[in-house]
Amino acid sequence: MTAASPPPLLEIEHLVVAWPHPQRRKRQWAKAVNDLSLTIDPNHCLALVGESGCGKTTLARAILRLIPIHSGRILFAGRDLAQVSPATMRALRPQLQMVFQDPHASLNPRMRVGTIIGEGLRAHRLATDADLNEVVANWLIRVGLHPSDAQRFPHALSGGQQQRLCIARALALRPRLLICDEAVSSLDVSVQAQILSLLAELRRDLQLAMLFISHDLGVVRYIADQVAVMYLGHLVEVAPNDAFFAAPAHPYSRALLSAVPTLRPGPPPPTLVGEAPSLWSPPRGCPFHPRCPEAMEICHQQEPAWCTLGESHRVRCWRHDARPAEVDPSQGCASRQA
Amino acid sequence: MSHDHPQRADAAPPSWWQDLADTIRQRPALRAALAVLLALFLLAVYAPLLASDLPLLAREHSQWSSPWLNNLFNKTYYDGPLDPTFNLLILALPLYGLARWLLLRRIPHLSRWAGALFVLAASWLALDPAANYLNPPDSPRESGLHDLLGAYQAPYPKGVHDRSWQWHLPAPIAFSFRTTTAHPHSAPTWQGRPLLHSILWQGSTDAPPRLHLAPSLPRWRHPLGTDNLGRDLTARLCYGARAAITVGLAAAAIAVGLGTLLGLLAGWVGGWVDLLISRLIEVMVCFPSLILILALTALLDAPSLFHLIAVIGLTRWTAPARLMRGEALRLRQEVYITAALALGLRPREVLFRHLLPNAIGALAVATTFAIANAILVESTVALLGMGDATVPTWGKMLNDGRVFHNTAMMLLPGLALFVTLLAINLLGEGLRDAFDPRQQRQRPPPS
Amino acid sequence: MSTSNQHALLALRDLQVTFHTKAATIPAVENVSLSLDPGEVLALVGESGCGKSVTALSILRLLPSPPTCTINGTIHFNGREISRLPEQAMRNLRGREVGMVFQDPWRAFNPVYRIGDHLLESLHHLHLDAPRARERALALLSSVGFPSSAERLDAYPHELSGGLRQRVAIAMALACEPALLIADEATTALDLTVQAQILATLRQLQRVQKMALLLITHDLGVVATSADRVAVLYAGRVVELAAVGQVLSGAAHPYTQGLLRCIPRPERPRGELQAIPGTVPPPHLRPPGCAFHPRCPFADDTCQRQRPPLRDLSAAHQVACHHAGLRVPPLDILAEPRDP
Numbered sequence A: 001m002t003a004a005s006p007p008p009l010l011e012i013e014h015l016v017v018a019w020p021h022p023q024r025r026k027r028q029w030a031k032a033v034n035d036l037s038l039t040i041d042p043n044h045c046l047a048l049v050g051e052s053g054c055g056k057t058t059l060a061r062a063i064l065r066l067i068p069i070h071s072g073r074i075l076f077a078g079r080d081l082a083q084v085s086p087a088t089m090r091a092l093r094p095q096l097q098m099v100f101q102d103p104h105a106s107l108n109p110r111m112r113v114g115t116i117i118g119e120g121l122r123a124h125r126l127a128t129d130a131d132l133n134e135v136v137a138n139w140l141i142r143v144g145l146h147p148s149d150a151q152r153f154p155h156a157l158s159g160g161q162q163q164r165l166c167i168a169r170a171l172a173l174r175p176r177l178l179i180c181d182e183a184v185s186s187l188d189v190s191v192q193a194q195i196l197s198l199l200a201e202l203r204r205d206l207q208l209a210m211l212f213i214s215h216d217l218g219v220v221r222y223i224a225d226q227v228a229v230m231y232l233g234h235l236v237e238v239a240p241n242d243a244f245f246a247a248p249a250h251p252y253s254r255a256l257l258s259a260v261p262t263l264r265p266g267p268p269p270p271t272l273v274g275e276a277p278s279l280w281s282p283p284r285g286c287p288f289h290p291r292c293p294e295a296m297e298i299c300h301q302q303e304p305a306w307c308t309l310g311e312s313h314r315v316r317c318w319r320h321d322a323r324p325a326e327v328d329p330s331q332g333c334a335s336r337q338a
Numbered sequence B: 001m002s003h004d005h006p007q008r009a010d011a012a013p014p015s016w017w018q019d020l021a022d023t024i025r026q027r028p029a030l031r032a033a034l035a036v037l038l039a040l041f042l043l044a045v046y047a048p049l050l051a052s053d054l055p056l057l058a059r060e061h062s063q064w065s066s067p068w069l070n071n072l073f074n075k076t077y078y079d080g081p082l083d084p085t086f087n088l089l090i091l092a093l094p095l096y097g098l099a100r101w102l103l104l105r106r107i108p109h110l111s112r113w114a115g116a117l118f119v120l121a122a123s124w125l126a127l128d129p130a131a132n133y134l135n136p137p138d139s140p141r142e143s144g145l146h147d148l149l150g151a152y153q154a155p156y157p158k159g160v161h162d163r164s165w166q167w168h169l170p171a172p173i174a175f176s177f178r179t180t181t182a183h184p185h186s187a188p189t190w191q192g193r194p195l196l197h198s199i200l201w202q203g204s205t206d207a208p209p210r211l212h213l214a215p216s217l218p219r220w221r222h223p224l225g226t227d228n229l230g231r232d233l234t235a236r237l238c239y240g241a242r243a244a245i246t247v248g249l250a251a252a253a254i255a256v257g258l259g260t261l262l263g264l265l266a267g268w269v270g271g272w273v274d275l276l277i278s279r280l281i282e283v284m285v286c287f288p289s290l291i292l293i294l295a296l297t298a299l300l301d302a303p304s305l306f307h308l309i310a311v312i313g314l315t316r317w318t319a320p321a322r323l324m325r326g327e328a329l330r331l332r333q334e335v336y337i338t339a340a341l342a343l344g345l346r347p348r349e350v351l352f353r354h355l356l357p358n359a360i361g362a363l364a365v366a367t368t369f370a371i372a373n374a375i376l377v378e379s380t381v382a383l384l385g386m387g388d389a390t391v392p393t394w395g396k397m398l399n400d401g402r403v404f405h406n407t408a409m410m411l412l413p414g415l416a417l418f419v420t421l422l423a424i425n426l427l428g429e430g431l432r433d434a435f436d437p438r439q440q441r442q443r444p445p446p447s
Numbered sequence C: 001m002s003t004s005n006q007h008a009l010l011a012l013r014d015l016q017v018t019f020h021t022k023a024a025t026i027p028a029v030e031n032v033s034l035s036l037d038p039g040e041v042l043a044l045v046g047e048s049g050c051g052k053s054v055t056a057l058s059i060l061r062l063l064p065s066p067p068t069c070t071i072n073g074t075i076h077f078n079g080r081e082i083s084r085l086p087e088q089a090m091r092n093l094r095g096r097e098v099g100m101v102f103q104d105p106w107r108a109f110n111p112v113y114r115i116g117d118h119l120l121e122s123l124h125h126l127h128l129d130a131p132r133a134r135e136r137a138l139a140l141l142s143s144v145g146f147p148s149s150a151e152r153l154d155a156y157p158h159e160l161s162g163g164l165r166q167r168v169a170i171a172m173a174l175a176c177e178p179a180l181l182i183a184d185e186a187t188t189a190l191d192l193t194v195q196a197q198i199l200a201t202l203r204q205l206q207r208v209q210k211m212a213l214l215l216i217t218h219d220l221g222v223v224a225t226s227a228d229r230v231a232v233l234y235a236g237r238v239v240e241l242a243a244v245g246q247v248l249s250g251a252a253h254p255y256t257q258g259l260l261r262c263i264p265r266p267e268r269p270r271g272e273l274q275a276i277p278g279t280v281p282p283p284h285l286r287p288p289g290c291a292f293h294p295r296c297p298f299a300d301d302t303c304q305r306q307r308p309p310l311r312d313l314s315a316a317h318q319v320a321c322h323h324a325g326l327r328v329p330p331l332d333i334l335a336e337p338r339d340p
Helices: A054-061 A084-095 A113-123 A129-142 A147-152 A159-171 A189-206 A216-222 A241-246 A251-259 A295-301 B016-026 B028-045 B081-105 B111-132 B145-149 B233-271 B270-288 B289-299 B305-313 B317-331 B336-344 B348-359 B360-383 B396-404 B405-441 C052-059 C089-093 C115-120 C132-144 C161-174 C192-207 C220-226 C244-250 C254-262 C301-305
Strands: A008-019 A029-040 A045-049 A071-076 A095-099 A177-181 A209-214 A226-231 A234-240 A307-310 A313-315 B056-060 B063-065 B167-169 C011-022 C025-036 C041-045 C069-077 C098-101 C182-183 C212-219 C230-232 C237-243 C311-313 C318-319
Touching: A008 A054, A029 A054, A029 A234, A045 A054, A045 A216, A054 A177, A054 A209, A071 B111, A084 A095, A095 A159, A095 B336, A113 A129, A113 A147, A113 A159, A113 B336, A129 A147, A129 A159, A159 A189, A159 B336, A189 A216, A189 C254, A216 A241, A226 A241, A226 A251, A234 A241, A234 A251, A251 B016, B016 B028, B016 B405, B028 B081, B028 B405, B028 C132, B081 B233, B167 C011, B233 B270, B233 B317, B233 B348, B233 B360, B233 B396, B233 B405, B233 C132, B270 B317, B289 B305, B289 B360, B305 B360, B317 B348, B317 B360, B336 B348, B348 B360, B360 B405, B396 B405, C011 C052, C025 C041, C025 C052, C025 C237, C041 C052, C041 C220, C052 C069, C052 C182, C052 C212, C098 C161, C115 C132, C115 C161, C115 C318, C132 C161, C161 C192, C182 C192, C192 C212, C192 C220, C212 C220, C220 C244, C230 C244, C230 C254, C237 C244, C237 C254
Parallel strands: A045 A209, A045 A226, A095 A177, A177 A209, C041 C212, C041 C230, C098 C182, C182 C212
Antiparallel strands: A008 A029, A008 A071, A226 A234, A234 A313, A307 A313, B056 B063, B056 B167, C011 C025, C011 C069, C230 C237, C237 C318, C311 C318
C-alpha cells in the first residue's frame, strides 16, 4: 500500500451489537459483535470467516442498519451509519447492498422477476419508467439470465438462477459495497463455481468492494483479497489471502484450515475438541482459550491485544505478542480437554 | 460467462390465480357454490325485471313507453337508495360485458377500471335520454338517473293493478315487493289447485288493515303464495337477495377493512402499538357480539339497514384483526422482507407491496366467512324484530312468518338463507384449500 | 469388487425409483447398481437431483408408498432380498440391522421428549429391562463422544447444539449395533470443526464395530478423507464407481473430472475456477442418450443417441462413458498445481 492509497470505503470502529437477556432482571448481554474494528478499502474483497454463532451475519446486518447497534461507529464514505437518520440511511442504501444465503427465501414469491429488479430502481429513481424495461433486460443478460425471464416468477427458476437474480437486484442499484452473506453456501458445487465466477467478473467490471461472508475456506481462497477470522463475536485475525493460507497465525485459524477436508486420501490431522461456548457465558480472557491447544496462563486472564505480523496482517493472540515480563512463552499450559 | 441451461418451462408462469382456477375446476362442490352465488347475484340485480307491478312495455294512444324503465330510479317508488343502486347494475352489467368484449380486446392498454367507469358513465348518459324518449307525451316527467342524486321527487307511479293500457307487457311476476293483493296467506297453487296439503299453510285469519288493495286476481299468479298482507313471496324473496348481498358485502368490507388495518399495524410495528391493539381486541371479544349488536340497534329509534351494516362492521372486526396480526408477525420474519428493507424501500411500501400480497390467502378466506357471518347476523337481528322494517330482508320475512304463524313465510326465506350461506361457506373452504397448498408448496422428492 | 460379489453386505441391482405426480412421472433413480462389503465405507456423491438420497431411502423403504412412488430392481441385504419384504419384516430391519442418520439434526427428534427417552426407544429392539437399557444408553453416548453423559440424558433436544444433536442421532442409529449405517449428508448442516469431529467419530465407530458405512454427500473432500470407495451419481445414474484413490489420481468420467476441478480448495493457488457449463437437468427433462452430453466437452453423436452402460475400465473401476480412457484422458487432481 503506497502513501497515496485511497481512503477506506468502510471503517468499523469498536462496534458492539448486543442482545439483552430475555429475562430482564438478569441484566446480562450477549455480545454478538464484541468491540470489532475492521476496514474495507474500495475495490477490495474482504472475506469474513467463522463458524455459526461467531457473529458474522450479525455484523453484516448491523452494517446495513437492519438490526440495532449498541455502540460503535460505522464510517461509510465518511458518514457514520450508526448515527444517521432513517431517511438518510434509506437514501444511502443503494450504495450498500446485500445478497442473502437462501435465494429462494429472499425473493417475494408473488412478484415477477422484472419487478423484483425494477423495484429498487424505481424507489430510488435510478431509472425512468420509459427505460426501466431496458435496464432490467440488460441486467438480466449481464448475470446470465434471459430477458424473457422478466415475466417469470421466482419459483420457476433454479437455485442458481435465483441467486443470479438476487445479484442482479443488488447490483442494479450500483452499490459501492456488496455484502455476500454465505451467498453460495446453499448452492450445488457446480452452480457455486458458476456464481463465484460471475461475482468475480462483476466485481472487476463494476469496481466493487465486497464483504464476503463464508464458512467455506476454499471459496474464500478463490475470491478474497483479505481474510478476517471471527470467533465468538471477536475478530481474531486479519491477513492478506496468500499470507493467511500459507501461514495462519491464530490457533483458531489453523484449526479451521486443518478441519477443511482436503482431497488427499488418508486420515486428516487431529481436530479441535469441544464446541464454542454460549454467548451468555463467554470465557474470561481470550475467548478461544478453553479450546486452544496452545493456551498459556495469561490467556485465561487477559484478552490479548492486536499484534502486527506483517503488511496488513494482524492477529490477536498472546503467542504472537512480543511483549516481555508478564508473558513467559516457554511455559505452556495444557488447555482444558473437553 | 456461462449461461444456465434454458429451462423448458411452461408457456406462462403459473400464478396463484391459476392455482385458484385449478382448485375450482377440481372440486365440484366449489363449482356448485360459485354457480349458486352467481345465480343469487343475478337474481338480486335483475329482481325488478322478474317481479314488478309496472309493465315492461306499454302502448297507449299509439305511443310506446316503458313505465318500468322510467321508474328505475324513482326514489318514491323504491323508498330508499338501495334499490336504485342495484337498478343501475341492471343496465351497467351487460353494457360492461359488451364494452369489455368489444373495446378492451382492441385497446389492451385500457385498464379494466377505466373500462368500468366508462361503461357506468355511458349507461348514465344513455338512460336519461332513453327514459325521456319512451315517455308518453301527456304524462308527467318520470325519474331519470340524475334525479337519483338530486332532490326531484317523482310521483308514485300507477302499476298494472291501478290502471290499464291499450296493451302492456307485464313482468313475469306482476307484483313488486310492496304490492298488496286480495290474497293474504295464500298457498302456492297450480292451475287453481293447492300444491301441498293445506295444513301447512294454515295461518291466522285476522289480517291487519290493508293498504293499496289491488283488484282481485287469480291465485295462481302468486307462484309461492303471499304473506299476511297479500304481498307476493316470490317478489319479496328476490328483492330480499338485494338486501342480503348489500349487508354481506358492506358489513364484511367494514369489518375486514378495519380489522386488516389494525391487525397489520399491530403485527408489523409491534411494541406498545401491538400491546394496545391486542388489548383492544381482547376487550371487544369479551362482549358477546350479538348482544352488543342488539343493544346498539336498540339505541337507535328506527334502525335502517345502513345503521345495521355499520354496527355489524364495527363489532366484527376482531377476527380479521387477529388473523392479519398473525400473518404480519409470521411474514415479518421472511427473508424477502428483510431484503426489501435492505433495498431501501419505505416500511409502508414493504408492508403493502410485499407483506400484504402474501397474506391475501388468509384475507380472502376471512372475507368470505365475514360475508356469511354478516348475512346471518342481520337475519338474526331482523328475526328478533329489531331490524329495518322497510326493507324486505329474509330475516324480516322470517319474523313476519313467526309473528303470523305462517309456515310458508318462514320456510321459504329460511331455505334461501340456508342455500346462500352454504354456498358462501363452501366457497370459503375452497379458497382456504386453494391458498394453503400454495403456501406450503409441494417439495420435490429428495435428491 | 464387481456388482456380482456374493459376499456383499448390500447389493443394489438395477434399482429404479419413479415418482408419480399429477404433473409428471419423475424417474428419480434409473438403473443404479452398487455393492457394499461388510466393514467398508462407500460414498455416494452427487448434486441436487442426482438421486443419492432417494437411493438411500429406498433401501429402507422410507419413501412414500405406491402408487406415488414405485421401486423396481433388487436390493439384497445380508443375503436376503429385501425389496419385496412385508412391512413387519422391514420394521425389524430398520434400526436393528440398518441404521440411518439424516442431514437435519432436528429431524431425528420429537421436541417434547428427552434425549434419554429417544435413546431408550431406539433400544426397543433389544428388549432390555430398564436398568440395563439405561446403562447401554449411557455407554452409547460416551461412545459417540458426548461430554458428561449422565446428566445429559435428561436434556431436551433444543437444549443441545447442532453437533451434539447429531451425535445423539448417531448414537440412536447405532443403538442395536447394526451391520450397516447410512449417513445421509449427516455433516452438511454442521460447522467445519464439528464436521471434522463427527466424521472422525464415525470413522472410529466404523472401525471398532466393523460396521459398513454408506456415506451420502456432495463434498468430495469428505469422500477423500472418510471413504474407501466412491460412486458418483449424475441424473439418477451411476457414472463412476471406483476406490477413492483411483478417482483422485485418475478420474475417468468427464463429470467427475468437472466436479473435481470446480471445487475451490484452500491449498490451490488463486486462479480461475473451471465451472461446468450448464446446469443439472430436472429429473423429468433428462436428455436422451448420455444425460451429461449437453455439458460434456468430449461429447459426440454416439453420446447423444446411446446411453452408455456402466462398464469396467480396469479392475474395480467402472465408468459409464463411451469415451472414457480413450478420448477422455484421466484426471489426476492431486497433480494439479499447488501453492509453491
